[in-house]
Amino acid sequence: MSVSLSPSPSRMAAAAALYAKVKGAIPPIEWPIYADDAAAIEVLKKKHDAIILGHNYQTPEIFHGVSDIVGDSLALAREAVGVKASVIVMAGVHFMAETVKLLNPDKKVLIPDLKAGCSLAESITGADVRLLKQKYPGVPVVTYVNTSAEVKAESDICCTSGNAKKVVESLGVPEVIMIPDEYLARNIAAETNVKIIAWHGKCEVHERFTVANIREYRKDRPGVIVLAHPECSPEVVAEADFTGSTAAMSDYVSQRRPARVVMVTECSMADNVAAMNPQTEFMRPCNLCPHMKRITLAGIRHALETMTHEVTIDTSVATRARVAVERMLAVS
Numbered sequence: 001m002s003v004s005l006s007p008s009p010s011r012m013a014a015a016a017a018l019y020a021k022v023k024g025a026i027p028p029i030e031w032p033i034y035a036d037d038a039a040a041i042e043v044l045k046k047k048h049d050a051i052i053l054g055h056n057y058q059t060p061e062i063f064h065g066v067s068d069i070v071g072d073s074l075a076l077a078r079e080a081v082g083v084k085a086s087v088i089v090m091a092g093v094h095f096m097a098e099t100v101k102l103l104n105p106d107k108k109v110l111i112p113d114l115k116a117g118c119s120l121a122e123s124i125t126g127a128d129v130r131l132l133k134q135k136y137p138g139v140p141v142v143t144y145v146n147t148s149a150e151v152k153a154e155s156d157i158c159c160t161s162g163n164a165k166k167v168v169e170s171l172g173v174p175e176v177i178m179i180p181d182e183y184l185a186r187n188i189a190a191e192t193n194v195k196i197i198a199w200h201g202k203c204e205v206h207e208r209f210t211v212a213n214i215r216e217y218r219k220d221r222p223g224v225i226v227l228a229h230p231e232c233s234p235e236v237v238a239e240a241d242f243t244g245s246t247a248a249m250s251d252y253v254s255q256r257r258p259a260r261v262v263m264v265t266e267c268s269m270a271d272n273v274a275a276m277n278p279q280t281e282f283m284r285p286c287n288l289c290p291h292m293k294r295i296t297l298a299g300i301r302h303a304l305e306t307m308t309h310e311v312t313i314d315t316s317v318a319t320r321a322r323v324a325v326e327r328m329l330a331v332s
């Protein structure tokens, strides 16, 4: 365990500069818990020519403190193309690390915890996709990036929550199979004339939000602006004021500067966005993603100290999965 409550004076000095980055989100009294690991990570990044990609759901000491590139799944996939560093650490979940590896096959991609999965990715296998293709011959398969490389390899094109409608419509066909998130598929179906055949996967975090929750938020804080992720049910999305990817929700707050907001998504989003938007009051209902929360500062330090866990993908799978991801990047 590398967390130290009494970091050395030299590490504390190095960490003081890092504190400036997180001070909007972490009170000074809490910073010593993170200071030693954060300073060590900066040294290890230089030593190994490494960078850290941090998803919007990472806790503030990771997101604001040690990440070099932050964003939603689409931004992380885009930024991963041709990254200069030799080592890339994914502060996010396994499918995100796989996407980075697909786009950087010659680089070492590390994930601090191999068990950082995703209920959507676990809801479908490559064999399931092959059966769907047999059932609906000739219908293209649009696959959410929240899937394994094996599933991507069976797909025509990938999408994220930030570009799903654009990707679906880019195919110029009357009907697509959209996997694995049933709610994302139904939310996109409501916005397009393309007929969508969905799978039954759900995000275990977003499926917990209900219409009753949204009504309670509005009752508790009149005038609150409700932002929902499209992995929420269509009923929740219909109750919200705005629906978009994690990046779109963050941009909404920075650009429109609402007085009060609630983000109907994973807890750490509000902590990270609030730190950049002191003008806005945040309601903070908390649904944690247990997979995202497997990534810790101590875990990132350990990953860089030991160069584990390296993400590898079978070449024949990677070659086909890469095509689906690259087609998506060409569209968006």
Ligand code: 13P
Pocket (backbone or CB within 6 Å): 056, 071, 072, 073, 074, 146, 160, 161, 162, 203, 229, 231, 244, 245, 246, 247
């Ligand atoms: P974004 O692509 O919006 O960042 O979402 C990823 C995710 O896992 C949401 O649960």
Ligand code: SF4
Pocket (backbone or CB within 6 Å): 093, 117, 118, 119, 120, 121, 146, 203, 204, 205, 206, 231, 266, 289, 290, 291, 292
């Ligand atoms: Fe997967 Fe949901 Fe966690 Fe996102 S929040 S990684 S979709 S389980």
